[in-house]
Amino acid sequence: MPSPRQTAALVMDNIPLLMRLLRTKFREKRVGDLSMAQFRTLAFVDANQGASLSEVAGNIGLGLPSMSKLVDALVDHQLLTRDTHGTDRRRICLTLTAQGKSELDEAYQYTQAFFADKFAELTEDERTQIAGAINVMKKLFALDPKRSNPEPSEQ
Amino acid sequence: MPSPRQTAALVMDNIPLLMRLLRTKFREKRVGDLSMAQFRTLAFVDANQGASLSEVAGNIGLGLPSMSKLVDALVDHQLLTRDTHGTDRRRICLTLTAQGKSELDEAYQYTQAFFADKFAELTEDERTQIAGAINVMKKLFALDPKRSNPEPSEQ
DNA sequence: CAAATATAATTGCCTTTTGAAACTATTATT
DNA sequence: AATAATAGTTTCAAAAGGCAATTATATTTG
Numbered sequence A, B: 001m002p003s004p005r006q007t008a009a010l011v012m013d014n015i016p017l018l019m020r021l022l023r024t025k026f027r028e029k030r031v032g033d034l035s036m037a038q039f040r041t042l043a044f045v046d047a048n049q050g051a052s053l054s055e056v057a058g059n060i061g062l063g064l065p066s067m068s069k070l071v072d073a074l075v076d077h078q079l080l081t082r083d084t085h086g087t088d089r090r091r092i093c094l095t096l097t098a099q100g101k102s103e104l105d106e107a108y109q110y111t112q113a114f115f116a117d118k119f120a121e122l123t124e125d126e127r128t129q130i131a132g133a134i135n136v137m138k139k140l141f142a143l144d145p146k147r148s149n150p151e152p153s154e155q
Numbered sequence C: 001c002a003a004a005t006a007t008a009a010t011t012g013c014c015t016t017t018t019g020a021a022a023c024t025a026t027t028a029t030t
Numbered sequence D: 001a002a003t004a005a006t007a008g009t010t011t012c013a014a015a016a017g018g019c020a021a022t023t024a025t026a027t028t029t030g
Helices: A004-028 A036-047 A053-060 A064-076 A098-119 A124-140 B004-028 B036-047 B053-060 B064-076 B098-119 B124-140
Strands: A080-084 A092-096 B080-084 B092-096
Touching: A004 A036, A004 A098, A004 B004, A004 B098, A004 B124, A036 A053, A036 A064, A036 A080, A036 A092, A036 A098, A053 A064, A053 A092, A064 A080, A092 A098, A098 B004, A124 B004, A124 B124, B004 B036, B004 B098, B036 B053, B036 B064, B036 B080, B036 B092, B036 B098, B053 B064, B053 B092, B064 B080, B092 B098
Parallel strands: none
Antiparallel strands: A080 A092, B080 B092
């Protein structure tokens, strides 16, 4: 029966360690030399086709200038396309290229394989507990990556 | 009944978001202008008095040069002391100063307050689930910050 | 409608963070 | 003693991120 404070401490103490593990595993096989931020950007655009720069920046946790440069690099490497929005030409419309999708998948699956192997060591109950816990926190902290603009209205 | 792969995906997708939240909250009130890495360094040294540079670097996930400079700054601000090890004068012995301990506590508690408030919205069962899940992963991934040198043998 | 204001993204410049390589000092090995 | 190994530091360069100013487009308002 952990108190809110105890739970907070447990989360605060261990999330950074989990994150580091994730980073480490990810860097271990930097597919296509994607940085963590680049990877997460691709993943967000994959889940939110046609996203704007602001949306991506906000959801990844970067400023506009930084994200603009990051996207620049991804476009240069032909992993993303940056088109102008059809009805609002200030905005850009980010989309994954086929190559972007495949590199994203490759990077994702490499890391997933490691974690899946580890989670396979657990019982179903333990996995259920973890999945449940994450879903609870997802809801509690409104963690779902939301588009600031509810209408994807492409073109 | 989540499969290992599904559990992996859930963790991979949400840990970065949780981490970002943690960072954001932390930066919101940068007590004493501590960076995230500096904060985690102080926390590690607090839990591992007399730690060496390599130990800290390894556990925080930084290279030696970076950690050396980071520690430099903390020593300059009188939050850490850097003494030479008694029996092996190549090594350094890091210890928290009283001020370091107090700034660490202050920073920790500020962030903890936010998370505790959120977790207070949950039921006991949900908190138990979260705490259980984290403990399972802690064990599974051997997340506990371990000292590379089991013997703290000071001086 | 024209002027003023707001918004989206980019660019230039700067600071901070990071690491690779070289270097120093100390300890361990042969 | 000579050599190798280990712990930290320093130097240098590169990367990442942000602030402020700029451009381009939309929206508001007088």
